Amino acid sequence: xxxxxxxxxxxxxxxxxxxxxxxxxxxxxxxxxxxxxxxxxxxxxxxxxxxxxxxxxxxxxxxxxxxxxxxxxxxxxxxxxxxxxxxxxxxxxxxxxxxxxxxxxxxxxxxxxxxxxxxxxxxxxxxxxxxxxxxxxxxxxxxxxxxxxxxxxxxxxxxx
Amino acid sequence: xxxxxxxxxxxxxxxxxxxxxxxxxxxxxxxxxxxxxxxxxxxxxxxxxxxxxxxxxxxxxxxxxxxxxxxxxxxxxxxxxxxxxxxxxxxxxxxxxxxxxxxxxxxxxxxxxxxxxxxxxxxxxxxxxxxxxxxxxxxxxxxxxxxxxxxxxxxxxxxx
Amino acid sequence: xxxxxxxxxxxxxxxxxxxxxxxxxxxxxxxxxxxxxxxxxxxxxxxxxxxxxxxxxxxxxxxxxxxxxxxxxxxxxxxxxxxxxxxxxxxxxxxxxxxxxxxxxxxxxxxxxxxxxxxxxxxxxxxxxxxxxxxxxxxxxxxxxxxxxxxxxxxxxxxx
Amino acid sequence: xxxxxxxxxxxxxxxxxxxxxxxxxxxxxxxxxxxxxxxxxxxxxxxxxxxxxxxxxxxxxxxxxxxxxxxxxxxxxxxxxxxxxxxxxxxxxxxxxxxxxxxxxxxxxxxxxxxxxxxxxxxxxxxxxxxxxxxxxxxxxxxxxxxxxxxxxxxxxxxx
Amino acid sequence: xxxxxxxxxxxxxxxxxxxxxxxxxxxxxxxxxxxxxxxxxxxxxxxxxxxxxxxxxxxxxxxxxxxxxxxxxxxxxxxxxxxxxxxxxxxxxxxxxxxxxxxxxxxxxxxxxxxxxxxxxxxxxxxxxxxxxxxxxxxxxxxxxxxxxxxxxxxxxxxx
Amino acid sequence: xxxxxxxxxxxxxxxxxxxxxxxxxxxxxxxxxxxxxxxxxxxxxxxxxxxxxxxxxxxxxxxxxxxxxxxxxxxxxxxxxxxxxxxxxxxxxxxxxxxxxxxxxxxxxxxxxxxxxxxxxxxxxxxxxxxxxxxxxxxxxxxxxxxxxxxxxxxxxxxx
Numbered sequence: 001x002x003x004x005x006x007x008x009x010x011x012x013x014x015x016x017x018x019x020x021x022x023x024x025x026x027x028x029x030x031x032x033x034x035x036x037x038x039x040x041x042x043x044x045x046x047x048x049x050x051x052x053x054x055x056x057x058x059x060x061x062x063x064x065x066x067x068x069x070x071x072x073x074x075x076x077x078x079x080x081x082x083x084x085x086x087x088x089x090x091x092x093x094x095x096x097x098x099x100x101x102x103x104x105x106x107x108x109x110x111x112x113x114x115x116x117x118x119x120x121x122x123x124x125x126x127x128x129x130x131x132x133x134x135x136x137x138x139x140x141x142x143x144x145x146x147x148x149x150x151x152x153x154x155x156x157x158x159x160x
Numbered sequence: 161x162x163x164x165x166x167x168x169x170x171x172x173x174x175x176x177x178x179x180x181x182x183x184x185x186x187x188x189x190x191x192x193x194x195x196x197x198x199x200x201x202x203x204x205x206x207x208x209x210x211x212x213x214x215x216x217x218x219x220x221x222x223x224x225x226x227x228x229x230x231x232x233x234x235x236x237x238x239x240x241x242x243x244x245x246x247x248x249x250x251x252x253x254x255x256x257x258x259x260x261x262x263x264x265x266x267x268x269x270x271x272x273x274x275x276x277x278x279x280x281x282x283x284x285x286x287x288x289x290x291x292x293x294x295x296x297x298x299x300x301x302x303x304x305x306x307x308x309x310x311x312x313x314x315x316x317x318x319x320x
Numbered sequence: 321x322x323x324x325x326x327x328x329x330x331x332x333x334x335x336x337x338x339x340x341x342x343x344x345x346x347x348x349x350x351x352x353x354x355x356x357x358x359x360x361x362x363x364x365x366x367x368x369x370x371x372x373x374x375x376x377x378x379x380x381x382x383x384x385x386x387x388x389x390x391x392x393x394x395x396x397x398x399x400x401x402x403x404x405x406x407x408x409x410x411x412x413x414x415x416x417x418x419x420x421x422x423x424x425x426x427x428x429x430x431x432x433x434x435x436x437x438x439x440x441x442x443x444x445x446x447x448x449x450x451x452x453x454x455x456x457x458x459x460x461x462x463x464x465x466x467x468x469x470x471x472x473x474x475x476x477x478x479x480x
Numbered sequence: 481x482x483x484x485x486x487x488x489x490x491x492x493x494x495x496x497x498x499x500x501x502x503x504x505x506x507x508x509x510x511x512x513x514x515x516x517x518x519x520x521x522x523x524x525x526x527x528x529x530x531x532x533x534x535x536x537x538x539x540x541x542x543x544x545x546x547x548x549x550x551x552x553x554x555x556x557x558x559x560x561x562x563x564x565x566x567x568x569x570x571x572x573x574x575x576x577x578x579x580x581x582x583x584x585x586x587x588x589x590x591x592x593x594x595x596x597x598x599x600x601x602x603x604x605x606x607x608x609x610x611x612x613x614x615x616x617x618x619x620x621x622x623x624x625x626x627x628x629x630x631x632x633x634x635x636x637x638x639x640x
Numbered sequence: 641x642x643x644x645x646x647x648x649x650x651x652x653x654x655x656x657x658x659x660x661x662x663x664x665x666x667x668x669x670x671x672x673x674x675x676x677x678x679x680x681x682x683x684x685x686x687x688x689x690x691x692x693x694x695x696x697x698x699x700x701x702x703x704x705x706x707x708x709x710x711x712x713x714x715x716x717x718x719x720x721x722x723x724x725x726x727x728x729x730x731x732x733x734x735x736x737x738x739x740x741x742x743x744x745x746x747x748x749x750x751x752x753x754x755x756x757x758x759x760x761x762x763x764x765x766x767x768x769x770x771x772x773x774x775x776x777x778x779x780x781x782x783x784x785x786x787x788x789x790x791x792x793x794x795x796x797x798x799x800x
Numbered sequence: 801x802x803x804x805x806x807x808x809x810x811x812x813x814x815x816x817x818x819x820x821x822x823x824x825x826x827x828x829x830x831x832x833x834x835x836x837x838x839x840x841x842x843x844x845x846x847x848x849x850x851x852x853x854x855x856x857x858x859x860x861x862x863x864x865x866x867x868x869x870x871x872x873x874x875x876x877x878x879x880x881x882x883x884x885x886x887x888x889x890x891x892x893x894x895x896x897x898x899x900x901x902x903x904x905x906x907x908x909x910x911x912x913x914x915x916x917x918x919x920x921x922x923x924x925x926x927x928x929x930x931x932x933x934x935x936x937x938x939x940x941x942x943x944x945x946x947x948x949x950x951x952x953x954x955x956x957x958x959x960x
Contacts, residue, residue, distance in 0.1 A: 002482050002507070002508070002509075023593060027482070027563060027564060027593060028482070029482075038773075040773070040776060071777055071778070072774075072777045072778070072779050083507060084507060089579075089596070091411045091444065091576070091579050093256075094256075095575045096571070096733075096734075099569075099571050099598055100764070100765050100767070100770075102598045103598065103601070103764060103765045104765050104770060104774070106598075106600075107765065107783070108774075108779055108780065113503060113507060113597065114597075114598060115595040115596065115597060116569070116595065116596040116597075116598075117593065117594075117595060117596075118579055118582045118583065118586075118594060118596075120586075121441040121442065121444060121583070122441065124260070124263060124411070124441060125260050125263045125264050125267065127260070130260075130264060133198075133200065134232075134264070134268075136200060137231055137232045138231070138232070139232050139268055140268065143267070162322050162347070162348070162349075183433060187322070187403060187404060187433060188322070189322075243347060244347060249419075249436070251416070251419050251891045251924070253736075254736075255415045256411070259409075259411050259438055262438045263438065263441070266438075266440075273343060273347060273437065274437075274438060275435040275436065275437060276409070276435065276436040276437075276438075277433065277434075277435060277436075278419055278422045278423065278434060278436075280426075281423070281921040281922065281924060282921065284740070284743060284891070284921060285740050285743045285744050285747065287740070290740075290744060293678075293680065294712075294744070294748075296680060297711055297712045298711070298712070299712050299748055300748065303747070358933075360933065360936060391937055391938070392934075392937045392938070392939050413576075414576075416893075416894075420924070420925050420927070420930075423924060423925045424925050424930060424934070427925065427943070428934075428939055428940065444580070444583060445580050445583045445584050445587065447580070450580075450584060453518075453520065454552075454584070454588075456520060457551055457552045458551070458552070459552050459588055460588065463587070571731045571764070573896070574896075601761040601762065601764060602761065604731065604761060604900070604903060605900050605903045605904050605907065607900070610900075610904060613838075613840065614872075614904070614908075616840060617871055617872045618871070618872070619872055619908055620908065623907070642802050642827070642828070642829075663913060667802070667883060667884060667913060668802070669802075723827060724827060729899075729916070731896070731899050735895045736891070739889075739891050739918055742918045743918065743921070746918075746920075753823060753827060753917065754917075754918060755915040755916065755917060756889070756915065756916040756917075756918075757913065757914075757915060757916075758899055758902045758903065758914060758916075760906075761903070
């Protein structure tokens with residue numbers, strides 16, 4: 001059985017995340033989504049809110065579980081006996097940054113491999129930061145995030 | 161008549177901006193400079209100051225108008241019946257970022273096209289952030305910004 | 321009246337080229353397609369074949385003309401009084417190469433400006449060289465080139 | 481059971497290839513190495529020689545098989561019911577090229593996913609072309625390829 | 641006698657810095673390490689702490705001196721009659737940023753040359769920011785910084 | 801005494817090369833220009849012609865010598881007791897390629913360091929291949945190469 005780990009901030013999760021999750025879940029036996037909780041960073045949504053926004057959109061995938069985690073990602077992997085981390089990479093992304101993260105993780109545990117999955121073209125521009133800015137300017141984000149994430153964003157950012 | 165839009169923060173405007181504006185104004189019938197006012201971001205100069213620093217240096221160009229705008233750029237374009245956004249790109253710049261912005265704008269309105277104009281080599285290093293840092297360290301910026309912008313920067317940053 | 325120039329090898333022309341041509345033709349008054357004939361280079365299609373493959377697919381655009389040209393592109397521009405060269409850039413493309421070409425052209429004639437138009441995402445992978453390789457391996461290219469280009473490619477490469 | 485495909489020219493195979501093969505073989509149930517035979521390209525080693533040089537160095541891996549293939553990679557994948565293609569990416573590599581290949585393959589069969597595995601740092605410079613050039617200049621390549629590949633290269637290039 | 645300057649924040653210094661310093665010190669007659677003190681920036685370690693963390697690890701190099709400096713780097717160079725600035729560049733680094741800095745410095749004083757030294761592969765991932773994050777998550781950093789820097793980081797970040 | 805090595809094909813040498821040579825020669829005690837002679841590659845100019853075109857333009861620099869060399873660059877360095885290779889890098893260049901070369905050379909001899917010198921902006925577009933193409937199309941190259949190189953190019957390419 002091949003179990004893989006899909007880590008991220010998911011602040012908020014986008015259609016790009018869910019596309020990657022569905023594609024990976026159809027290939028691997030089990031996919032563990034790990035939502036990073038880093039007290040040094042400031043998030044728009046609380047850990048619990050991010051957990052809900054992710055969970056509610058992966059409920060139909062029986063081999064996917066969602067976790068909150070506030071330590072090193074490689075420790076979660078070791079605890080669960082997972083050797084593979086999946087990361088999405090966009091054509092327009094900073095590939096170097098992802099490469100570097102993968103080298104740091106391999107340096108911390110040389111059994112851990114990172115696989116990069118190319119993002120599908122229609123999701124190339126779905127940066128969480130751009131989506132937040134669009135909401136603030138009343139831009140249409142309905143093609144970028146699921147309906148529940150859209151409502152949560154508007155409630156949080158516009159008080160609406 | 162071909163009207164185009166040249167958006168930016170202009171915090172402050174540099175010789176690189178004015179070079180692009182002059183070149184674009186000599187090609188298109190009308191150039192609308194749109195100074196972005198984004199309440200989420202902190203600027204060194206107020207919207208009014210940025211408006212003045214830009215306006216005072218384009219007064220000789222009869223087909224150029226300056227605007228302040230606090231909503232989506234594509235809304236300004238639609239309101240004015242403009243289909244073309246002009247952006248300068250530097251060889252040393254993050255081209256991906258500009259490409260992404262252009263895709264977001266096209267996603268918001270598929271009639272909007274972004275054209276990238278290559279920055280002339282002598283302006284490759286004119287990042288507004290570097291210029292501010294040079295002022296603070298008493299570096300010579302007289303080749304980087306027009307005299308009025310230089311005085312405004314010194315007044316603002318050095319109280320001089 | 322704003323006339324622009326769209327140069328290239330078009331060996332063969334792809335749906336990506338025609339998408340750029342349609343978008344540019346809807347913005348500018350007149351678009352001159354210039355097919356480069358460079359005796360140093362070897363092409364799959366002859367100049368006349370490339371002329372036909374381009375022409376047959378732009379017949380519906382009344383403000384587009386097609387030309388064969390075996391000298392410097394800036395000389396064509398000067399001869400026709402054109403100041404703007406349009407080039408498509410793909411997110412996955414070698415942007416540096418295009419930037420360099422634009423600087424060479426500006427060095428040859430400082431009145432010539434190059435504008436880069438971002439390729440639409442569905443056309444990101446349409447390199448002429450990849451299309452030829454796909455034809456040789458019987459891959460489906462019907463979404464990549466117009467029907468007449470597809471037949472011409474098969475006739476040329478497969479003798480079919 | 482998760483079977484994956486590892487395609488390449490392997491002209492010749494390097495320690496970088498074998499490192500990726502060992503790492504992938506330790507994760508997936510079955511790894512099919514597919515050596516591309518493309519009549520349009522000229523290779524240093526014949527298909528049979530490349531088959532031997534790869535096979536002889538993966539004999540200890542019971543879940544790895546080696547194949548020669550002269551058609552589209554996605555056709556091999558379909559024939560074998562494989563959905564995952566593995567490609568190594570180097571920090572110094574042209575990531576765009578790999579991204580583009582993955583998009584072409586997905587365009588040919590949307591069930592095919594490409595996963596990129598980052599090359600380990602000690603193999604960053606192992607381009608087959610550089611290795612051939614080093615052999616011709618009597619450079620030491622013993623850390624770059626297995627002994628049998630080294631002898632084959634010297635025999636082929638130096639007649640020694 | 642060829643004297644060169646090695647500037648940086650060193651917040652904290654890493655094994656990557658010391659590797660570059662040792663390599664450069666073995667080539668040039670004299671190496672001046674200049675620790676930038678920029679009141680606009682916030683550092684983890686005070687100027688004095690950074691001075692100590694650097695000094696204590698270069699004591700064995702007789703041709704290396706350490707300095708604190710709160711003005712333009714080119715002014716230090718001029719004051720000392722130095723014409724060469726050495727900067728490390730990582731394969732995974734933002735090379736454009738370094739190129740830009742070198743052009744700014746040359747713009748400030750055209751006698752100043754910047755030489756880029758490639759970082760050795762084992763130090764590719766040693767960003768000071770990543771190291772701080774690893775400390776906070778109890779990751780093992782003993783291969784990334786000298787023992788005294790490791791203790792200082794733990795004392796500062798974990799109060800341990 | 802610090803002796804450095806400046807290797808290249810110089811087919812032909814450009815103003816960009818001579819700019820780098822002058823700058824490096826003003827810093828180091830001795831500069832050895834090494835013209836690579838690689839029988840696998842085809843050059844426009846013969847080794848002797850390249851030697852003459854380089855030599856005739858560096859005659860005024862008393863600490864510069866020109867050499868032809870058909871073996872590994874690191875062997876020349878070892879023979880002459882040189883530890884430093886200088887390479888120019890352009891903002892628009894393939895930096896990865898240079899980084900890789902430097903790692904190969906260091907792999908062949910770990911005492912050899914490569915320093916990258918940034919090309920001055922006015923020389924960003926001086927690729928030898930572009931210059932040859934311009935000559936064939938009668939483009940003006942007088943700002944790109946010294947007069948003797950210009951005549952040699954015209955004689956060779958245009959028989960003029």
